[in-house]
Amino acid sequence: MVSKVQKKHIYDFMKENLFxxxxxxxxxxxxxxxxxxxxxxxxxxxGIGIYSSSDENLKLGKGENGRISVDGGDFIIxxxxxxxxxxxxxxxxxxxxxxxxxxGYNSLSFNKETGSAKGFFANYRVGISRGNFIINTxxxxxHSENLIDIxxxxxxxxxxxxxxxxxxxxxxxxxxxxxxxxxxIKSSYNAIVARSIDFGNGLIKAIALKDGVNTFIPNSExxxxxxxxxxxxxxxxxxxxxxxxxxxxxxxxDINLFQDKKGNNIIEYSGDFYLNNSVLFSxxxxxxxxxxxxxxxxxxxxxxRENIQKNKLLFIENGNKTIVKQIDIKENFNYFFYSSYDLNxxxxxxxxxxxxxxxxxxxFTFGELNETIENDDEEEExxxxxxxxxxxxxxxxxxxxxxxxxxxxxxxxxxxxxxA
Numbered sequence: 001m002v003s004k005v006q007k008k009h010i011y012d013f014m015k016e017n018l019f020x021x022x023x024x025x026x027x028x029x030x031x032x033x034x035x036x037x038x039x040x041x042x043x044x045x046x047g048i049g050i051y052s053s054s055d056e057n058l059k060l061g062k063g064e065n066g067r068i069s070v071d072g073g074d075f076i077i078x079x080x081x082x083x084x085x086x087x088x089x090x091x092x093x094x095x096x097x098x099x100x101x102x103x104g105y106n107s108l109s110f111n112k113e114t115g116s117a118k119g120f121f122a123n124y125r126v127g128i129s130r131g132n133f134i135i136n137t138x139x140x141x142x143h144s145e146n147l148i149d150i151x152x153x154x155x156x157x158x159x160x161x162x163x164x165x166x167x168x169x170x171x172x173x174x175x176x177x178x179x180x181x182x183x184x185i186k187s188s189y190n191a192i193v194a195r196s197i198d199f200g201n202g203l204i205k206a207i208a209l210k211d212g213v214n215t216f217i218p219n220s221e222x223x224x225x226x227x228x229x230x231x232x233x234x235x236x237x238x239x240x241x242x243x244x245x246x247x248x249x250x251x252x253x254d255i256n257l258f259q260d261k262k263g264n265n266i267i268e269y270s271g272d273f274y275l276n277n278s279v280l281f282s283x284x285x286x287x288x289x290x291x292x293x294x295x296x297x298x299x300x301x302x303x304x305r306e307n308i309q310k311n312k313l314l315f316i317e318n319g320n321k322t323i324v325k326q327i328d329i330k331e332n333f334n335y336f337f338y339s340s341y342d343l344n345x346x347x348x349x350x351x352x353x354x355x356x357x358x359x360x361x362x363x364f365t366f367g368e369l370n371e372t373i374e375n376d377d378e379e380e381e382x383x384x385x386x387x388x389x390x391x392x393x394x395x396x397x398x399x400x401x402x403x404x405x406x407x408x409x410x411x412x413x414x415x416x417x418x419x420a
Contacts, residue, residue, distance in 0.1 A: 319346030
């Protein structure tokens with residue numbers, strides 16, 4: 001069956017089995033589309049997969065027109081533009097979703113300045129209770145101009161731009177619940193971007209070409225905040241692991257940050273950085289701000305500032321001889337940081353070859369994080385070092401000029417004597 005389905009106002013889909021090949025939009029409503037199960041295979045050549053627009057003439061509540069609700073079903077969508085787009089909100093109660101927009105995350109033809117090829121877009125809210133999502137978008141995968149809230153579900157995301165973006169708030173999991181979204185962002189420019197973010201709970205892995213988590217609001221005096229309460233997070237980034245122009249609160253959870261290239265900072269912020277009842281581990285090739293100097297906490301930390309080559313395993317063992325963390329080192333690193341709520345000097349750190357059972361103990365340096373933040377003097381030290389190098393360079397040049405002058409004078413006198 002090849003068809004294009006369009007209907008005014010409210011459209012209820014009751015366990016339909018539809019194959020839609022459309023030139024423009026696959027399924028269109030100018031008010032509300034509701035899906036109760038079914039199977040939907042949608043392909044668009046020049047439009048949106050499932051689109052609920054806003055018809056102001058309906059007068060059904062200002063700003064509330066344009067809604068999509070899904071309570072189960074299997075969706076396979078290959079769309080030229082957005083896969084799901086609602087002018088007001090999208091709510092996913094459950095379902096299975098396999099989505100590809102435009103040419104996918106590694107597209108060479110997509111221009112985000114002139115086009116839109118998002119997975120899910122809504123102006124007010126993108127809310128997800130549960131479901132299975134395999135997303136491959138040349139644009140942002142989940143986008144809202146106000147709110148994204150993810151309660152549960154399993155997500156595999158390949159994004160050509162942002163994994164998640166909200167101009168307002170993002171909630172990923174909720175504290176004090178058994179709900180636990182499993183999110184694997186395998187490719188992105190920025191993994192998670194919003195004005196403020198709450199990480200309530202979840203198992204989240206992310207790879208970002210730029211920033212892992214970004215709540216830095218450009219050209220604004222408004223301060224953003226990041227709260228992390230529980231869950232496990234593994235973020236690989238190039239520039240900044242976590243970036244905010246406000247405060248960062250780690251109040252639980254297990255956070256692992258891996259710098260892929262020589263970027264800017266492991267954590268960049270403009271307010272305060274609190275670390276309590278959490279585990280924080282980082283490997284970096286460089287960082288302008290060292291974590292032991294910028295964290296407000298009463299936890300103990302351990303650092304190592306020597307080179308460890310790639311293809312090694314790092315083991316962290318507590319005082320009971322139990323391995324609490326095992327890290328596969330895939331790149332060369334020279335800065336390692338570890339802090340946890342129960343870290344003490346009975347902990348040990350070991351490295352080994354990837355296929356070797358012989359461990360070598362590594363001498364990490366222990367210290368106490370400050371309850372009040374000390375001024376980070378790394379940049380000042382770098383400036384002094386640059387000034388010192390500049391002074392040395394000037395002295396070398398001056399000395400070279402002086403020696404050169406003597407040589408020229410000596411050669412001149414020698415030539416003069418020869419012709420005398």
